[in-house]
Amino acid sequence: MQLPILSLLTSRVQMQQRDYEPAIAISHAILETVEPGSQESDHALLNLVTLYLQAGSAGKSRSLATRLRETTSSDQLRLIAEGTRLMLAAGGNGSLAAVTRHLQQMAQQQQGVHPHYYGVTMLNLAVNQMLEDDPESALATSNEAIEALEGTSSRIELSAALVARAFALTLSGRVEESRSIVERASIVDEIEVAFERADLLDSFIDPDAARSVLDSLAERPEASARLLFNLQGAWFYARRGKDQEAKASVAKLESQVEFMFIGQATLCRLTEAYVAVASGAANGPELCDVAYVAARQQGALRWMHIAQLLRAFCDGEEEFGSAIKIIGHRSPWNVTHVADLVGRRIEDFDESVIPFIANSAAIHPGRWRFVLRDRIQKAPTGEGLVSARLLEPIGDRSDVQRLRAYARRQRRIPGASNLGRHLARQLADRAMVEDQSRVSIVVGNRVVQGSMIRRKVLALLCFLLTRPDFSSTRDQVLDALWPELDPPDALNSLNQTVYFLRRVLEERYVEDLSPGYLHHDSDLIWLDSDLVTSRSNDCRRLIKALPMSPDPDQVETLVEAYHGRFALDFEYEEWAAPYREWLHASYLEIVERAVADDIETGHFERGINLARRVLDVDPNAEHIEVSLLRLYRASGAHAAAAEQYAHYATAMREQLGIEPPPLDSL
Structure with a gap:
C-alpha cells in the first residue's frame, strides 16, 4: 500500500495535469486512512480545496476549507483556509477589501518561509488589485508572485501569475511586453492562458485575433472553460452587433451557480448589462444600475467604472462624454473596454471629449483601430471625420489606403482632403543613401546597389544630396545633368528621371499613397529630409x-x-x-x-x-x-x-x- 505522503504527491502531479477525478479520489482515500488534524489530513484537505475549486465545484471547496480551518493545528493552513473562504465569498458579493487585508496578512507570514504559498497568495492579491482598478500595484504584486513560483513545481499557478502580469502591463499600454509574457505563460500552461488571452485580444490588443482563442475555450471540457467562454463570448458577439448570439451567451451564464473566481457574480451582472445596452434593450439602464451597485458594494472599482460608462451611454452623448472625461482621466483602459459604444457616439461628442478618446486610442491602438475602421467604412456622406482623424495617429500601413479612400469619398468635408498623408510619412521606411565610395540605397530592409540603377537616376539623387536641404531649382538640375540638351529635351529627361527615381525609393509607388520621398513642383525639386538621409550628410552635420x-x-x-x-x-x-x-x-x-x-x-x-x-x-x-x-x-x-x-x-x-x-x- 502506498504511503499517504506519496499519494499526496501523486495527487499534486495529477492536479497540475488537470486530471481532477483521480486526484480527488486519491485525496479522499487519504482522508479515510489518516487522523483528522494530522499533517497528511491537512494536506489532503488542502489538495481537495484546490481541486474542487479548479474543477468548478466551489461549494465543496468551501465546505472543505471550513473543515481544514477547524481541524488543522497549523496557523499557516488556517490562514489559507480562511483566505479561500473569503475569496469564494468574493466570487459572489463578498468584500474585495476583506480579501485584500487577509491576503496581505498571509503574505507577511509566508514571505521567505513558504515560497509556494507566498507565490499563490501574491497571485490572488494581484487579481484582487486588478479588480480594484489598480494595475500598477497588480504589476508589482504579480512580479513577486512570479519570482516566488518560478522555483516551485506549481505550473498552473506560475502561468496564472504571468497572465496577471500581462494583464497589468496591457492596461498600462505596455502591449509588446504583455505579448511576450503571454507567450511565456502559454509555454508554461496553455489552458490557463486561454480566457485572459481572449479578453486581452478582444478588449485591448487585436480583436481580429480573438476569435480563434475564444474557439479554443469552447473546445475545453472543464466547467470553468464553459463559463469563461460564455462570459467572453457575450462581449465578443455584442461588440460586433451579433445580439442574438450575445444574449444566448448571457442566458447560459444564468445557469452557472458555482463561483469559480473573485468578482464572478459582479462580472456576470456587468456582462448582462453590457449586452442589453449594446443591443438597445429597454432594460439596459436598469441592469447598469444593478451592476454598478453590486460592483460598488463589493469594491470592484474596475467593473464599477465600466458600469458607470454603460449607464452614461444610455443617458445620451453629453452624459457619456462627461463620463469618458472623468473615468478616462484616471483609467483610460476602461474607456477602451467599451470602445465600440464610444464609436457609436464619436461624431456627436463635444470637442473637449476627443482628447480623452485619443489618449485611450494611443495606449491601446489595436482595439481602437478595429472600432475606428468600422466607423469609417460605414460612415455616410458628410460623416466620419472624427473617426478618421483619430485613426491617423494610430493606424498601420493598411490604413493609409483606407484613409486616402475616405478622403476622396468625403472630399467635400473641410479638412478631409489630406487624411492619410501624415500616416504615410509616419510609417514610411526611411531611405539611407550610402554615398561614400560606391553608392547604394537602403530603404527599410531593401538594399539597392547603385550599379543596378540608371546612371542619370542615381546622378539626380546624388546631386540633390549635395544641395542645401536636398533642394534645387529645376534649372540647376538641368544645367548639371543635361547641359548638352535643349531645354525641352532636358525637361523631358528630368521628368522621366523623376519617374524612375520615385520607384527606386518606393517600389510600389502610387502618387496618392506615397509618403513623398521626392518632390517635383514647377520650378523646384527636392528630397524630403525627414524621409531621406545619406552618410555624407550625416558627416556634414557632425562636422x-x-x-x-x-x-x-x-x-x-x-x-x-x-x-x-x-x-x-x-x-x-x-x-x-x-x-x-x-x-x-x-x-x-x-x-x-x-x-x-x-x-x-x-x-x-x-x-x-x-x-x-x-x-x-x-x-x-x-x-x-x-x-x-x-x-x-x-x-x-x-x-x-x-x-x-x-x-x-x-x-x-x-x-x-x-x-x-x-x-x-x-
Missing part, C-alpha cells in the same frame, strides 16, 4: 556641429561615420567635385588636429589607432601618415615605423617623383 577643439569622443564619432570620398560613381562630374572636396578636406583637417594633439599629449596608442583608420579611408593622406610614423617612433614601435616608412617613401617617389626625407628626420 558643422563640432567645436573648434573637439574632444576625442566627438572625433571618434566622426571617424566612425566617415567611410570615404563622396560618390565615386561620379568622380569626374563637375557638380560632385566641390561637395566631395570640401567634405574630405574638412574631415582630414579635424582628424589631423586630433592626431597632432595625441602626439603632443602622449596619447600614442589612441593616436595610432586613429591614424590607421584614417589611412584605411585615404591611403594618400600624407600628413596623417607622417604623424603615424612619429607616433610609432614615440611609442617605441620601431619595426612598425620602418614598415610604414617604406610605404611612405614608395608613395613619395612614385606619386610625387621626389625623394622622401630620412625616417630619423620625421
